[in-house]
Structure formats: structure tokens, C-alpha cells
Amino acid sequence: MAAFVMLVADGCSRALARPPLRAGLSAETGEGRILPLVRGQKHSSRSGPLDEAAVARAIQGIGDREQLLRAARVISLVAEPGRLALLLGMRAAGSIAVSDLAIATGMSDTSVSQAxxxxxxxxxxxxxxxxxxxxxxxxTGTPEASLLICLLEKVPSG
Known part of the structure; x- marks a missing residue:
């Protein structure tokens, strides 16, 4: 059964689908804090977080589910070697025709077109x-394109 976590940190709050915990601010430290969703429910030491502040930072780092899904789609598209080769070729050449990409990558025109x-x-x-x-x-100009450009910059070129 999924519940929602309310993350409150740095003046932002957002609901995220998570196990039955909620995040809040610790009055003592101002850091993120994970609290049981149901008050009075007892948890064994194994079921609670070891480091509440780290859990709150991790939830904040995971971010919005839609952004996470968009990033996963970009990464899955780039993960195939043929498509990665095409993207690297386009990064180096700029605007380029299908037949020229086929020559550069050693792929057929049909494979290049499909990719x-x-x-x-x-x-x-x-x-x-x-x-x-x-x-x-x-x-250029979209979050997906920005992520793609960052990924391509990390790939060593020959």
C-alpha cells in the first residue's frame, strides 16, 4: 500500500509516493526529518531510518516523479550503442544527413532512419x-536535451 511522503525542506514541500513515512523539518536542527505517517505506531529499530537527514536529502534528490521518468526515457534512448553513436556523430558534425550518418557509423541507411x-x-x-x-x-532548449548534452559530454571521444 503506497502512501504519500510530504517532504518539507528549504521552504519547499511536495508530496511523493513512498512507503508510510512523511518528511518534515526538525525543530532542533532545521534539517529534514522522516516521521511515521501514523502517530502512535511503534516501529522496531530495523524499520526506521538509520539517518533521517540522509533519507530526507535522498527524497529531495530524487525529485519530482515526472522529471524522473523523463530522465529515465532519455537515458534509455542513449543506452543503445547505435543511437549513442548517432548522437555523438551529430554532436561533432552538427546538422547531418541520414546517409552521412550511415557512413560515419557503419550502419545501414534504414537502421539510421529507424534510430x-x-x-x-x-x-x-x-x-x-x-x-x-x-x-x-x-x-536544444528542453530539459531532456540538456540532460542529453551533459551525458554526451561525459563520453570520451577518439
Missing amino acids: LRRLKDGGLVSGSRHGRVIRYRIC
Whole structure:
């Protein structure tokens, strides 16, 4: 049975789906504190947190569920080696055609097109038509694109 945790830290409060605990501020230290959801319920020392402040910081670090899901989608799209190669190629080349990406990666035009369609559906790349040729580039200006750029910067290049 999922309950909601109310995290109150740094003047922010937000409800998160969590086990039956709630977070609040400790009056003594001002740090985040996890409190039982049901008052008077006894917990063994094993069922409570070892470090309440660390749990409160972890809940705050996990953040909003929607942001977490968006980040997971970006990471899953980047995790496939072929798509990662395409993204790295686009990062280096800027706007580039499917056939040029195919040559650069050693993939077939069909495989490149299918991978680009998934990346485009995920909001990570966009295409612009120049006559009969569509040139693709990495999107900018969205949280997903920002995460993608950070991830790509961590990949060593040859």
C-alpha cells in the first residue's frame, strides 16, 4: 500500500509516493526529518531510518516523479550503442544527413532512419528538410536535451 511522503525542506514541500513515512523539518536542527505517517505506531529499530537527514536529502534528490521518468526515457534512448553513436556523430558534425550518418557509423541507411525516428519521437533530435535531404541535429532548449548534452559530454571521444 503506497502512501504519500510530504517532504518539507528549504521552504519547499511536495508530496511523493513512498512507503508510510512523511518528511518534515526538525525543530532542533532545521534539517529534514522522516516521521511515521501514523502517530502512535511503534516501529522496531530495523524499520526506521538509520539517518533521517540522509533519507530526507535522498527524497529531495530524487525529485519530482515526472522529471524522473523523463530522465529515465532519455537515458534509455542513449543506452543503445547505435543511437549513442548517432548522437555523438551529430554532436561533432552538427546538422547531418541520414546517409552521412550511415557512413560515419557503419550502419545501414534504414537502421539510421529507424534510430533517428526513435530519437525524434523522444524529443532528442529534430530534422529539417533541404530539398530531398533531411538533415538531423540534436535538439536544444528542453530539459531532456540538456540532460542529453551533459551525458554526451561525459563520453570520451577518439
